[in-house]
Amino acid sequence: MTSMEAATAMMKRPYEVEGGLVRLRAGRCPECGAVYCPARLVCDGCGHRGLEEILLAPRGTIYTFTTVHQSTPEFRTPYHLCYVDFDEQVRVMLPAAGDERPRIGEAVEIVLGTGPRLVDAEPEEGPHALMVAWTATGKGEGDV
Amino acid sequence: MSDVYVVGAGMTPFGKHPDKTAAELGAAAVLEALDDAGVSLGDIEAAWVGSVFQGMAMGQRALGEGGISGIPITNVENACSSGSTAIWGAAMSIKAGEYDVVLALGVEHLTGAFRGAFTPDESDVEAQRGLTMPAVYAMRAQRHFAQYGTTSEQLAAISAKNKRNAVANPLAQFKKPVSVDEVLASRMIADPLHLQECAPVSDGAAAVVLASKRKRAALGGSRAVRLAASALKSGRAEVGLKDMTVEDLTWRAAEEAYERSGIGPSDVRFAEVHDCFSIAEALRVEGLGLFPHGEYPARVVKGEADLDGRLPVNGSGGLLGKGHPLGATGVAQVVEVVRQLRGEAGARQIPGARVGLAHCRGGKAQGVEGTACTVNILTV
Missing domain, CATH: 3.40.47.10 (Thiolase/Chalcone synthase)
Known part of the structure; x- marks a missing residue:
């Protein structure tokens, strides 16, 4: 697969499901270890061309969040957005499933869903398919 | 390398201007800046023009409306920093010694152009x-x-x-x-x-005339401000x-x-x-x-x-x-x-x-x- 084909494939399905757990595709620089999600062609840190594909852990921690009340007409409001930190030292923005207000420091896991976007597409198509939801054990794991 | 001075400034009221085009707003700001500087249309040697959602050749359209054509015009899109990037480019061309009088214009007409919140590019x-x-x-x-x-x-x-x-x-x-x-x-x-x-959401335009130290001295006056x-x-x-x-x-x-x-x-x-x-x-x-x-x-x-x-x-x-x-x-x-x-x-x-x-x-x-x-x- 060429890098262009790989990039296209990742846009279509930017995750894998393993044993019921959803893991995001990301790119790691084999030279300096920097991680990008989504992946990119060249590592910004060291200039290395060609990142190796990795799957992020299925769980992360909410770094910050908001509830969006006004958006563009393609989205139903209100909806929650979070930046989620992963152990692989990468931060990813994802919409949160459910109505509950997110909290900084809370543990979350990736689930599949249509998200806030008003689309007819199947949930597993496109980057907007990803969401986060609370883990059973993650509630109230402190602030900041 | 020449020092750079702001010798003229002009700006339209900001707000809703449904009855005006972006070119008209841009031209109004340019003419005020020229008058403020005491320079004529023919003194402008080059222009940098910043806009974001105004389509092709915003600079030529605005400056054409304002009676300026034929000079190097560079159109800049750098998100909300488009206008200030135009100033940066104009200042660079004076510091490089290429020009003595350069115009920087920023212009935007957004009324009716958007619904809802601004977003990054839709490919993002x-x-x-x-x-x-x-x-x-x-x-x-x-x-x-x-x-x-x-x-x-x-x-x-x-x-x-x-x-x-x-x-x-x-x-x-x-x-x-x-x-x-x-x-x-x-x-x-x-x-x-x-x-x-x-x-x-706003419409409006603003312009500054930048000049080299030599041109600033030739223009005289004491209102020039140095772009340090x-x-x-x-x-x-x-x-x-x-x-x-x-x-x-x-x-x-x-x-x-x-x-x-x-x-x-x-x-x-x-x-x-x-x-x-x-x-x-x-x-x-x-x-x-x-x-x-x-x-x-x-x-x-x-x-x-x-x-x-x-x-x-x-x-x-x-x-x-x-x-x-x-x-x-x-x-x-x-x-x-x-x-x-x-x-x-x-x-x-x-x-x-x-x-x-x-x-x-x-x-x-x-x-x-x-x-x-x-x-x-x-x-x-």
Whole structure:
């Protein structure tokens, strides 16, 4: 697969499901270890061309969040957005499933869903398919 | 390498201009700037024109309307920093010794062009997942709350300050003061940011005439303001888990401007900064090193950033009060600094102002901290 084909494939399905757990595709620089999600062609840190594909852990921690009340007409409001930190030292923005207000420091896991976007597409198509939801054990794991 | 001077400034009222085209607004600002400088159409040797959503060849359309054609015209799109990037380019061409008189114009006509919130480009992965520009800043505000104890009331005080300043600016979009309670009572856009904490949709244009030291001397007069430094940076790739309350992009632009001008943050008497949202003003001035990190919102409540405070911020009303016609904003900030330094700012005049800073930062794209940031330092 060429890098262009790989990039296209990742846009279509930017995750894998393993044993019921959803893991995001990301790119790691084999030279300096920097991680990008989504992946990119060249590592910004060291200039290395060609990142190796990795799957992020299925769980992360909410770094910050908001509830969006006004958006563009393609989205139903209100909806929650979070930046989620992963152990692989990468931060990813994802919409949160459910109505509950997110909290900084809370543990979350990736689930599949249509998200806030008003689309007819199947949930597993496109980057907007990803969401986060609370883990059973993650509630109230402190602030900041 | 020549010093660069602002010898003329012009600006249309900001606000809703449904009956005017972008070209007409641009031409009006250009003609005012030329008259202010005392130069004629034929004196302009080159022009840089910033806009964001105005389509092809905005510069040729606006300057053509204003009677300028045939010279090198460079059109710039750099998100909200488009206009200030035009100033940077124009200043570079004078510093390089290529030209003596160069025009920088910023222009934008947005009335009727948008519904709902601004978003990054639609190809952006985060935009496809629902990220809006207010959401970007709302999430940074939540971190400021969590890390420094900042409150909604403190952020609302930033909006109230800027809208109060705008009342003293006849070119501003908003004409009425808004109280902290009214800010907090306005509808929520992206938690914790209310409508009155978001810059409005605006039309407008602003222009400056830049000149070399030689041309400035030939023009005579004493109203020229020296552009002591103009710095432009783009956002670095986001690698790792960084503190989102820290503006590396703003600091790198500021650091270069401070070094080049020999003017440090403690020398700056007043600042116009990119307050696209209430929290943005805090992130900017803290990133510029003008206020201690994490403390700005509380200090606004104490009046330190008021027109008669220790370091007035956005005395023009800022984007929140004056309006935010994207491409015009960065030039309008410099127009304001020039008028303050000349003592021509009327009811909002900052007494004895001799060093002013203009900061403009725009845009969001997946994987980078921000699109572009300029810092211009001006002095008399």
